[in-house]
Structure formats: C-alpha cells, structure tokens
Amino acid sequence: MLEMSRTGLRESLDIGRDIVQRFAEQGYQLEPEALEIICSYHGARDDLIRRIIGSTDRSVAVIQMSQVSCLIEPGESGRNHFPEGIVSPSFHPMPLPSIPSTATELKCDITGRSTCVGDYEDFVRYFRDRYAKIREILSRRMNARPIESLGKSSSGREVSLIGMVMDIRTTAKGNRVIELEDPTGLILAVIQKDAEIYEQSRFVLPDEVIGVTGISDGNGRLFVRSLLWPDMPNSTQALEKGSGCALLLSDLHVGSKYFMDDAWQRFILWLNGEVDDPSGLASQVKYMVIAGDVVDGIGIYPGQESDLAIKDIYAQYEAAALCLNAIRKDITVIIAPGNHDIVRQAEPQPALPEVVQKYFRGDRLFVGNPAWVSLGGISVLIYHGRSIDDLVLRLPGISYAAPEKAMVEMLKRRHLSPIYGSRVSIAPEHEDHYVISRPPAILHCGHVHTVGIARYKGVVVINSGTWQSQTDFQKKMNVQPQPAVVPIIDLATMKVRKLIFA
Secondary structure, X not given: OHHHHHHHHHHHHHHHHHHHHHHHHOOOEEOHHHHHHHHOEOOOHHHHHHHHHHOOOOOXXXXXXXHHHOOOOOOOEOOOOOOOOOOOOOOOOOOOOOOOOOOEEEEEOOOOOOOOOOOHHHHHHHHXXXXXXXXXXXXXXXXXXXXXXXXXXXXXXXXEEEEEEEEEEEOOOOOEEEEEEEOOEEEEEEEOOOOOOXXXXXXXXXXXXXXXXXXXXXXXXXXXXXXXXXXXXXXXXOOOOOOOEEXXXXXXXXXXXXXXXXXXXXXXXXXXXXOOOOOOOHHHEEEEEEEOOOEOOOOOOOOHHHHEOOOOHHHHHHHHHHHHHOOOOOOEEEEXXXXXXXXXXXXXXXXXXXXXXXXXXXXXXXXXXXXXXXXXXXXXXXXXXXXXXXXXXXXXXXXXOOHHHHHHHHHHHOEOOOOOOOOOOEOOOOOOOOEOOOOOOEEEEOXXXXXXXXXXXXXXXEEEOEOEOOOHHHHHOOOOOOEOEEEEXXXXXXXXXXXXXX
C-alpha cells in the first residue's frame, strides 16, 4: 500500500513537472493554484492546456487561477476553484469573446495602482520583487544555490548563485570584485584579471540580478568562471500575426519654439490622405503610439524658458491636442508620458491627468510609463527611455547615436531601468514594473531624440526620434537629434520603415 502511494505521488509530481514545462516552453508561468486545477482536471488535460494557451495574451507573464477556472465546466475539476474563505460566485461558462484584429488593449501600467509611500519597507519590497522575478527567469537556465549554503563544506567545489549586484570595484592587483546579495546573505564574486570573462564583466551593472558560476573558497568568496544574464529566450515563438501598420512616435515637445510645426503638418496631410501617396501606406495605418514628452513642459532644464513658444503648461497641452485631434478618426492613438510631461518625475509614471486628457478627443488611450499594450494581438512594451542616460554612462560602446543598442541591453537584463538611484528617479513600489517578465513583440522607447531600429531574439526594438529641432541646450550637450522621422511597422510582417517629413 505504501509503495502504491509513493508511485501515485511520483506520478503526480511527474504530471506537475510536465505541465509546468509545457507552459514554460510557451513563455508562461503558472500560479500554484492554477497548476493544482490543471493537475486535478477530469477532462482532456491536453485540450485544456491548449485552450488556456490559446486564450492568453503574449503580454501576460503569470497565468492565474481565475483564467483557468473560467475555461472549465462545473464538475470537470476535482477541486474547489476558490480558496477557503472566498465565496464561489454562480458559474455560467460562456465562450471567450473574440477580439477583433484592430482591438487595442491596455495590459499593465502604474496608473491608479501606486503603493509607494517611500519608507524603508517600500524599498525592501521593491528589491525583493525585482530579485524574485528575475531569479525565476534565471532559474530556468541554471540550478543555483542560496548564498548562505556556501560554508566550509563548499570549499573547492564549483557552485552557481543568483544574486543582485550591490557593488563593483577593481582591486589594486587589477582583479574585479562584484559584491552579490540574495535574501540569505552576501558574497564576493572575484573575477581575476587574466580570466576569459574579465572583459565581459565590464558590462555588469549595479542593482541588476545576474547568475554566476565559480569555485567557492568557503569563506565568503567565489572565484567566477562564468557570468549569466537573464536575457531573452534563444528560441522564441513564431511572431504574432497582426494586421495594418503602426506609427511609433515620441518627443513631440509641443510648446517649444523648436517644435517643427511645418513638418508635423506635412505628416498629418500624408496620414489623412490629403496628398498623393502612390504606396497607399497611409491608408494602412491603424495605430499611433506616442512614447512620452508630448509637450516641452516648464522648468525641465536650465534656461528652458527662453526656448518656449508657449509658457503655460495647460496651453501647451491644448496645442498638443489640436495637433493630435487632427488625425483621422479610424486611427487608434495611444499616449504615454515622459519626463517633460505633467506627471510625477519619479518613475513609473501614471497616465496624463484628466485635467489635460479633456483637451484630447475621447477615443485616445492614455497609459502610464512604462506600459504594456496589445495592438490587435501584437504586444508592445512602451517605455519613454530615460534609463538610456544611465546605460550610456555605464556601458562600453553604448551611445546616444545608437539608442537601440541600449534598448537591447535592457532586453538582455530583462529590465528597463536596472541601475537604481542614478539619473532615473524610481519610486519604490511594492512591485517592480520595469522587469520584462516575458518577451514583447515590440519594445518602443524615445527620450534621446535619435532614431534607432534593431531586432534582438525575435523582438523588434525601435527608438522613435523627435519632432523638435536642436535646441541651444542640446548643442551644449552635443546632442544631435533626428527630427520628423517616423518609424512605421507592418504588424503582419513586422518589417519596419522610416518615413521622413523634415
């Protein structure tokens, strides 16, 4: 009888592992309660798994119990779908509504969900959430031990760890030392100057979560042989299939005397079909996504007042609304904020406030920064891109002239703003909204006023330039903008072109 019980337990564990593996291969994680429902399902389990995956948007990272429950008929599961203490509502299964190919959905942003007070516990929760999420990603690629387990018994043995980078320094002898922390303790990861990975270690950033493998000395040091970043999956799913085209814009800076109104008017005439367009491309546009800095703002940089054509922030938004309200009505316009907009400077930022939203047409979709949206099934991760400033300062070979390289580094680290406490002011929310829990189809940024386009492991990376010509401040900072250049992406083929209206 005992042997039979053990056999049943092993079979249950094997089933659970198989289910978790199947969802992981598709890029999803399961809540424990959701896994329990699937394991105890009395019907065709393979069919249920296909239904769950088929009904889950690519921007979702973790499949929850409620999503599984709504796909199961009463009596099909061997367990109660609702935890103890929660009253089960009347259940009337209905087919999932089909989403038209032109549908636009907001999947996730900070708007209305800020939990930050700024006390000590907020910071603890924020970094624990970052560590837990990225550790889960790295754990799929390595079998890591907790730091506290590296005692005397580990001396001379090869071990793997996942830790958050607390500090990076170079010793007098030229070795590089990375101080790593996990919830169990601290360790010094030593990379000797003649090691093959020494050059690679130049790309380690403070506050990011990495994996290391090396030899432990049993006294709090690990001599590193390899480094591992969470990165995007090597083999991704087939590209999502959408329809129509999306225009990716940012950094309009309406209100600046450098705003290129003539170029904008040429763009609107083309978009609305009021000029000759032999390619017919304008008529295929279904979406416009704006990644922040809709207006120039007030008091953003020294001497800005002399650069302003409109010196009232609300008048700037009225003018911006006139620019965007001129777009033909069958185009869905999504607007995210940036550091020049009238939202809190600390990121993540909520959507523009209602007091300025009212200037715009009612069909505009206002989202936070960052935000996940779905354009007819194509997942887009929108981030204004202020962390590019930090990455340019810290990473070799990264520059404002090629912002797409900085964006690829975000994807490698599975984090939009890995460095905490530098140029980007990040509010310590209880959840780290910058973790890239699953691969987007498109990563769209702005901020640096230069156009950059790349592909990285199935992700289309686009930085969308600006509509502001070079300011005196930018001349002093040696910033060379690329204004009035609009990336356009075909959502069926994911091919990107640049449209020039300068």
